[in-house]
Amino acid sequence: MKTxxxxxxxxxxxxxxxxxxxxxxxxxxxDREELRQIGRSIDIGGRALNLDCAGSGSPAVIFESGAxxxxxxxxxxxxxxxxxxxxxxxxxAGFGWSDLGPYPRTSAASAHDLHALLERAAIRPPYVLVSxxxxxFDARVYTGFFPEEVAGAVMVDGVHPDLFLRLPxxxxxxxxxxxxxxxxxxxxxxxxxxxxxLRLLSKPRPLGPLPPELTVEEWTTIWRLTNRPQARVALLxxxxxxxxSIAQARAAGDLxxxxxxxxxxxxxxxxxxxxxxxxxxxxxxxxLSRRGKHVIVEEPSRGFLLYQAPxxxxxxxxxxxxxxxxxxxx
Numbered sequence: 097m098k099t100x101x102x103x104x105x106x107x108x109x110x111x112x113x114x115x116x117x118x119x120x121x122x123x124x125x126x127d128r129e130e131l132r133q134i135g136r137s138i139d140i141g142g143r144a145l146n147l148d149c150a151g152s153g154s155p156a157v158i159f160e161s162g163a164x165x166x167x168x169x170x171x172x173x174x175x176x177x178x179x180x181x182x183x184x185x186x187x188x189a190g191f192g193w194s195d196l197g198p199y200p201r202t203s204a205a206s207a208h209d210l211h212a213l214l215e216r217a218a219i220r221p222p223y224v225l226v227s228x229x230x231x232x233f234d235a236r237v238y239t240g241f242f243p244e245e246v247a248g249a250v251m252v253d254g255v256h257p258d259l260f261l262r263l264p265x266x267x268x269x270x271x272x273x274x275x276x277x278x279x280x281x282x283x284x285x286x287x288x289x290x291x292x293x294l295r296l297l298s299k300p301r302p303l304g305p306l307p308p309e310l311t312v313e314e315w316t317t318i319w320r321l322t323n324r325p326q327a328r329v330a331l332l333x334x335x336x337x338x339x340x341s342i343a344q345a346r347a348a349g350d351l352x353x354x355x356x357x358x359x360x361x362x363x364x365x366x367x368x369x370x371x372x373x374x375x376x377x378x379x380x381x382x383x384l385s386r387r388g389k390h391v392i393v394e395e396p397s398r399g400f401l402l403y404q405a406p407x408x409x410x411x412x413x414x415x416x417x418x419x420x421x422x423x424x425x426x
Contacts, residue, residue: 130320131317131320131321133146133193134148134168134193134317135147135148135167135168135185135186135187135193136148137193137194138213138216138217139216140209140212140213140216141212143189143195143196143197144194144195145186145187145188145189145194145195145209145213146167146186146187146192146193146194147167147184147185147186147187147213147217147219148167148168148174148184148185148186149182149183149184149217149219150174150175150178150182150183150184151177151178151179151180151181151182151183152181152182153180153181153182154181154182154220154222154426155181155221155222155223155224155247155248155417155420155421155425155426156181156182156183156184156219156220156221156222156223156224157177157181157182157183157184157223157224157226157413157417158184158185158186158210158214158219158223158224158225158226159173159174159183159184159185159186159226159227160185160186160188160206160210160225160226160227160228160231160234160235161185161187161188161191161228161231161402162227162228162229162230162231162232162255163188163191163230163231163327163330163331163334164191164322164323164327164328164330164331165191165228165318165322165402166187166191166192166193166318166321166322166327167185167186167187167188167191167192168185168187168192168314168317168318168321169185169318169402169403170185170226170402171185171310171314171318172309172310172314172406173226173402173406173409173410173413176406176410177410177413177414177417180414180417181417182219184219186210186213188201188206188209188231188234188330189201189205189206189209189330189333190326190327190329190330190333191321191326191327191330192321193321196326196329196330196333197209197333199333200333200334200336200337200340201330201333201334201337202337202340202341202344203233203234203236203237203340203341203344203345204237204241204340204341204344206231206234206237207234207237207238207241207242208241210234210238211238211241211242211245221242221244221245221246221247222245222246222247222420222425222426223245223246223247224246224247224248224249224250224413224416224417224420225238225239225246225248225249225250226249226250226251226252226409226413227249227250227251227252227254228251228252228253228254228401228402229252229253229254229255230255230334230338230341232251232254232255232345232381233255233257233341233342233344233345234341235249235251236345236348236351236384237341237344237345237348239348239351239354240347240348240349241348243352246351246354247354247355247420247425247426248354248355248356248416248417248419248420248425249351249354249355249356249357249385249416250356250357250359250409250412250413250416251356251357251358251359251381252359252360252401252402252409253359253360253361253400253401253402254358254360254378254381256377256378256380256381257342257345257346258377258380259374259377260338260342262373262377301319301323303315303316303319304319307400307403307404307406308403308404308406309406309407310403350383350384350385351384351385351388352385352386353385353386353387354385354387355385355387355415355416355419355420355423356382356384356385356387356388356389356416357388357389357390357391357412357413357415357416358378358379358381358382358388358389358390358391359391359393359401359405359408359409359412360374360375360378360390360391360392360393360401361392361393361395361401361404361405362392362393362394362395363375378390387419391408391411391412393405393408
């Protein structure tokens with residue numbers, strides 16, 4: 097290729113890159129306008145995590161969502177919990193209104209993030225950690241790192257460390273991606289996101305059915321935050337670290353005699369073998385604590401009990417808070 101052709105190609109490439117970057121910045125400005133931050137940004141050392149608290153009392157309840165859902169997913173349950181104690185949700189690194197964190201995003205990394213966040217925000221322990229799906233690993237690791245700070249726990253559709261061993265077909269769906277996902281792919285995904293390509297190539301998902309107790313505005317906000325390009329980048333930081341997070345959760349040990357509720361959906365009438373295995377694993381999580389109880393919600397769950405059964409979750413949180421108080425651990 098002649099020198100002139102190289103120059104033209106370089107100019108065209110520069111135009112494309114500048115156009116993409118401009119498109120992304122304009123789109124982010126629109127997002128900031130349409131998705132105004134709920135909560136406050138707390139600096140934890142060169143980056144910020146988003147936190148929102150309501151109510152008063154001890155122990156404080158800390159809500160954490162599993163990827164890719166934002167902390168705002170707990171908005172109704174937080175409102176109810178704030179009637180009997182201090183209730184806070186936060187956005188994990190890269191989700192909701194929080195900044196991306198360094199790769200890889202293991203449960204240990206998330207636990208240290210949360211610890212720094214609560215310290216900087218002056219949210220004093222003890223805490224009741226309320227987690228859902230994969231965030232259950234983070235709650236277990238946090239308890240292992242900072243046992244004196246955790247008074248109780250609630251796990252909603254909590255993922256068991258043996259899930260992929262007992263049900264390999266679940267991991268099989270993501271195996272082709274997991275095989276190649278890693279630090280280089282994380283860097284590339286961030287670059288692609290900065291250039292607007294991730295936003296441009298991602299098909300917007302239609303709004304799902306409105307969950308009980310949420311307004312259309314709240315659900316639209318949750319849905320849009322869940323499907324933002326940054327959340328996809330954050331997923332690529334967490335997904336390759338799944339095995340590390342599982343190992344960290346195992347190493348963290350059990351919850352001793354802390355009050356614990358495992359909230360899960362009942363198997364469907366035409367239960368498949370994997371439904372039985374899933375229920376066995378949920379029942380096994382109860383044995384993490386000598387004060388563990390299994391709360392089975394009537395309607396089946398496919399990982400969305402947080403939205404499907406908010407009252408059952410709230411009741412379990414209330415029970416754990418009251419048990420902590422009866423034990424004098426608040």
